[in-house]
Amino acid sequence: MGSDAAMSPKITVELLRQLRQAMRNGKYLKEPIQAYIVPSGDAHQSEYIAPCDCRREFISGFNGSAGTAIITEQHAAMWTDGRYFLQASQQMDTNWTLMKMGLKETPSQEDWLISILPENSRVGVDPWIIAADQWKNMSKALASAGHALVAVQENLIDAVWEDRPMRPSTPLIALGLKYTGLSWQDKVTALRAKMAERKISWFIVTALDEIAWLFNLRGSDIEYNPVFFAYAIVGLNSIRLFVDQKRLANLVIREHLQLDSPGRPELSIQTAPYELVHTELQAICAALGPKEKVWICDKASCALTQTIPKMHRSPIPYTPLCLAKAVKNATEIEGMKMAHIKDAVALCELFAWLEKEIPKGNVTEISAADKAEEFRSQQKDFVGLSFPTISSVGPNAAIIHYRPLPETNRTLSLNEIYLIDSGAQYMDGTTDVTRTMHFGTPTDYEKECFTYVLKGQIAVCAAVFPNGTKGHLLDSFARASLWEAGLDYLHGTGHGVGCFLNVHEGPCGISYKTFADEPLESGMIVSDEPGYYEDGSFGIRLENLVLVVPANPKYNYRNRGSLTFETITLVPIQMKMINTDLLTQKERDWVNEYHKQCRAITGAELERQGRKEALDWLMRESQPI
């Protein structure tokens, strides 16, 4: 995301001068503010954001995925985490102070503000960008020191951003039952049943992927994420969709949403411009009965959250749509499987091509990533990538969130490990797969580490566990073999994946972090991706997507039922990298069975598509061990 430009700092003197002027300007504020907070993120808690929302990057030059800027009369400071210390220091000019989060000596934003602000200061923030829970914490801390956090309705970055891009309004795509398995009407009805069960009158939908899922619509407003800017408000008898009205001129979309031929009144959608969500929510709240409750995600914007009077507000850590979306139906599962077969075809093509081309010495991280995209784009219903491809050689592969840039671009060779973590959006599903390969001869140590990672991956996907188990209880299975050798990796083992939606989605995952973790359920799809990284040397990661399915063990304690995983990624694991002596018989059997599946399913598709070279590569790479 953001600019790929080389790491020269952005000159911000003039911008900061203008911003500070705006902080005193009566046009925006009744009283001047002494500090202004610029968070990352948009009004929808999005992980990836559109260019028009890259305000923190605009004001500072720093374009990492995480960071908060605070500008006062005298200072400009940027908080970010260890992944970005170097990048931030290179992208920001001397007007900025880098606040290295996680270091003992680094003050929190609150403590820093309190230490430098004059008495009775006012600290401003755009209430549409800051999440309700963050507002609450910051507000409390400032108040305890005699300052006030104030909502500045007009965004002050926008006020000084002359050529700010427009908010995207890409064409919408309507997905039929063939892709979704469930009409939006049925989804609304199921949602209302949950609302009725909890005595909830209204639900404010703010997450873009939840809106896309609910209405069976997709857009391309945000790179890699097939979503569109919108809000929705679902009542027990009415539905309101707030979206750029131009997008609704399309007859297919009008037909899909039944805008011109509404059926039952409770399933007719009232549409309104995106910007009107606030006014409309105010009107709804004004008409609420004394005991009526409104659901809103606790990560929604402060502005929207506070529009709901406290007595009516019922904040929830994750919404019923988030959970419903995570449990894929039969059609979605079929689609996700098909997407993974096509994706496997593209990767087999890539690896066969790499095997041939690398010895010539002309393949780089960037050209390999481009080739992967080219092969994917040849597949049916391809829409785009699902995230920026991590294509990394040797030491670059040890950088977990690496993305090749011209100045870091390495050439693939016979001497170094190559790690590619990539995925695509197809109309029928979203993919995310990582393979680590060596095109020459790996060292014994590289093979040993690879094998521990593989053992961990198998341990997770072969695990049987009771219904109701949360993903974090499986995380250690992925690490046990590495731990036994004194090794580990510093990231979680898995994340939820959407169906032709965001490649990261809640509310489930497999991680040592235990927050926001709901029990795994049959139909959920998560990644299983242990790794091992040696700074400055190499990186290994193996990632498959796995579907939670019922298991049928011998017994059934207290009739709870059991679950296990079915692997839906079908790309061979490079046997050259495996030290088979380290595998148990069960693990060998797993590898052989997996490769048999790759041959049967991916092989058949390669054959059908007439991709002879890739098929040969697959057959060679899936011999029994």
Place this chain on the structure above:
Amino acid sequence: MGSDAAMSPKITVELLRQLRQAMRNGKYLKEPIQAYIVPSGDAHQSEYIAPCDCRREFISGFNGSAGTAIITEQHAAMWTDGRYFLQASQQMDTNWTLMKMGLKETPSQEDWLISILPENSRVGVDPWIIAADQWKNMSKALASAGHALVAVQENLIDAVWEDRPMRPSTPLIALGLKYTGLSWQDKVTALRAKMAERKISWFIVTALDEIAWLFNLRGSDIEYNPVFFAYAIVGLNSIRLFVDQKRLANLVIREHLQLDSPGRPELSIQTAPYELVHTELQAICAALGPKEKVWICDKASCALTQTIPKMHRSPIPYTPLCLAKAVKNATEIEGMKMAHIKDAVALCELFAWLEKEIPKGNVTEISAADKAEEFRSQQKDFVGLSFPTISSVGPNAAIIHYRPLPETNRTLSLNEIYLIDSGAQYMDGTTDVTRTMHFGTPTDYEKECFTYVLKGQIAVCAAVFPNGTKGHLLDSFARASLWEAGLDYLHGTGHGVGCFLNVHEGPCGISYKTFADEPLESGMIVSDEPGYYEDGSFGIRLENLVLVVPANPKYNYRNRGSLTFETITLVPIQMKMINTDLLTQKERDWVNEYHKQCRAITGAELERQGRKEALDWLMRESQPI
């Protein structure tokens, strides 16, 4: 704990009449209260309590370990959990309503109070018994409905409890360096270093085991727990100990505490009566500088917590003493190991005796438990049991917190599994061990379940994991084999154990529950006790205590270092119960190595003590498999 009497209800008509009178009595209250809350527990967050603190049992007759009574003008209600529904309903008369916690239809205490109280009611509670965090929640909920939670300084149960036992004041025992490895002066100095590091002026010690540990003193005020009623306040330059002054007449104790010959002034202890802690804390707080902070555990009593003005109060979820106590020093480790050898001798005696006696048909759960205590009491430095022995046959073994009572007492036989979970306090350490045995021929199914439990126990204690790992990350290792067969157990896998202190202590454990879980450290001792329970049929549990020790795996990722466990319980695992086909070679090796250790260490001690029959039993039961 409590009465072993048969389950006839206590007649409470007159008691409740008197209590309700007290609730209106101007002698205790300026204004009448409309409800009175009687929590379990004492003023020190103790898990086990002294008879004088069994107020909830006194007023209701219900003597389970968990329960809260609320008495209003018209109602008397008891909240307890699923373990105690039957027992509570049998022990309470018809004046009481049983509130079954965990059932959907059961209201919370707050909701119930709000539903039945007249407007503007006052709800009383003894602020010395209710924890600060519980007070906060209850107070908030009542206030939101227009009622008030009020602190009633005189306990109203005590006011109507005519023959209430005295608060115990048992003789104190001073533990020398031989047992503690660290003088109380050094412990105070280490504590002050932590206080200084966090800029804390005072620390209020309220947990009885922390006070006992800090001063290297023991008592016997509470059954099974070698603690004594006291408070301590440690400042940077002074130490105050609040304890019944009669206990300090003993010259050995005076010498130990250096009461008559204080050395450096900052290490001289000022003693005061137990009851004066409140007044003294008030005086200390009155003299605090504006930025001074006072540490107190967030589970301490509301009364003591609120004595500290909010601006000076720094509540902590667990105290530095809790953590320091959990990490055993070399002397404590030596003591704990010695205690376990003696304990193993007693259990070998027991099992040899049972093998001989059971066929005669005269051994019951109670007589077996008594025999275990008899054998333990023959060991050097034996003080008492560390908890009530769980001695259970057949279906009784499926009740996880079972304790044999005359009316449930079963006879041991050749046809049913026998589970004994027992432990002792020795001057040098605390033990806690569970073995499950069959003295006839177990069924294949019993053996299969036993073997899964054993595999889980081995998986935990053989695990290697990085420094900084929390115990909950190991819990699933104990369950994996059971899960694979569709089985599970509904309790955690391990708890911390004190050294000649409480058999349950924080802040570490091994559980799927993730709260209050600090990283495991070398020197900590926890239990490793997976199980399997089949209601109405049988129960299996295997419990060893394990010491956290450094591990030396092949590699050392990021120099973090690794840990593993050393098993300190040395009692054979019954091989008759193992289906060896289900064990991996590694697991077989573990069992053989373990039994070799039992022979070498417990065997040598049996020999030294001339316990021939028990030694024969041990040798028979520890053959290689």
